[in-house]
Amino acid sequence: MSRERLVARVAGTVQGVGFRELVREHCCRNGIVGAVENLPDGRVQVVAEGDRATLDQLLVGIPVIIPLARVDSIESSWGVATGEFERYAVTRGEMGDELGEMTVAGVRGFASVGKRLNGLEMITKDGFADVGTRLGSIDGQLGDLRTTTKGGFADVGTRLGSIDGQLGDLRTTTKDGFANMDTRLGTLETTTENGFDRVVNAIHDASGSLVQALAPRLDRIDAGQTSAATQLRRTHEELLRLEYALGIAPVQGVPPGSAGRS
Numbered sequence: 001m002s003r004e005r006l007v008a009r010v011a012g013t014v015q016g017v018g019f020r021e022l023v024r025e026h027c028c029r030n031g032i033v034g035a036v037e038n039l040p041d042g043r044v045q046v047v048a049e050g051d052r053a054t055l056d057q058l059l060v061g062i063p064v065i066i067p068l069a070r071v072d073s074i075e076s077s078w079g080v081a082t083g084e085f086e087r088y089a090v091t092r093g094e095m096g097d098e099l100g101e102m103t104v105a106g107v108r109g110f111a112s113v114g115k116r117l118n119g120l121e122m123i124t125k126d127g128f129a130d131v132g133t134r135l136g137s138i139d140g141q142l143g144d145l146r147t148t149t150k151g152g153f154a155d156v157g158t159r160l161g162s163i164d165g166q167l168g169d170l171r172t173t174t175k176d177g178f179a180n181m182d183t184r185l186g187t188l189e190t191t192t193e194n195g196f197d198r199v200v201n202a203i204h205d206a207s208g209s210l211v212q213a214l215a216p217r218l219d220r221i222d223a224g225q226t227s228a229a230t231q232l233r234r235t236h237e238e239l240l241r242l243e244y245a246l247g248i249a250p251v252q253g254v255p256p257g258s259a260g261r262s
Helices: 019-029 052-065 095-245
Strands: 004-013 033-038 044-050 070-080 088-091
Touching: 004 052, 019 033, 019 044, 019 052, 019 088, 044 052, 052 070
Parallel strands: 033 088
Antiparallel strands: 004 044, 004 070, 033 044
16 A cells, blocks of 8 residues: 655644643654644644555544644645655744743643543533433422331231231131031931831841741741641552562562551
8 A cells, every 4th residue: 555645734823732741641642653743833743654555534523633723724735755754743943932831731731631620520510400400309209118018018007907806707618517417417326226226127127026926937837838748658668569560570578468558
């Protein structure tokens, strides 16, 4: 990238306000080489070499980079960089002039600092006043919050008291309900026990009556079975005698000639 040379002559309140030092600092930070010096007519001449974009930024920034200066006009010219500079430097004048400029710059600097301090004081004062107002508002809001919170807890206490009363009623109702249930279960147990006793007694009575009713019949059945057995035995004997009489088979256990006897 080609390097160019800028020569700018700045008119206004530019001497005795630290203009040259601030130009030097700006150029050193941005890689610009050259020199800056005060001219006898009250202007400041800025000679700078570097790339075009960086030099354009310097030219545009001159009116604003010097807080104490007042720039009325800038006369500039462009050319090819000569390469004569190795760094950026301030060209000093006579010692008396430099001391006078430094004194003026110091006085103006202190005056500017005083103005800024006054402005800072006003800003600080207004800021603290605003902080006080806001803190007052916050305190009021906190007071409202405390009142609301206190009322809320009072309401919660009332509701908890109501809930506690309802729980007490529920406990009493539950206790009475279980007591009534226990009484009913006792009555049911007694009734069931009596019922089973009556059933057992009824079964016992029925069994006795049934035995008494069946006893004569069972006796008659036994007698009938005995009579039937006797009749069956006699019939068998007759059959044996008949077989003997017919010569079919001897009748064992039946004496001859006893057929037909009863």
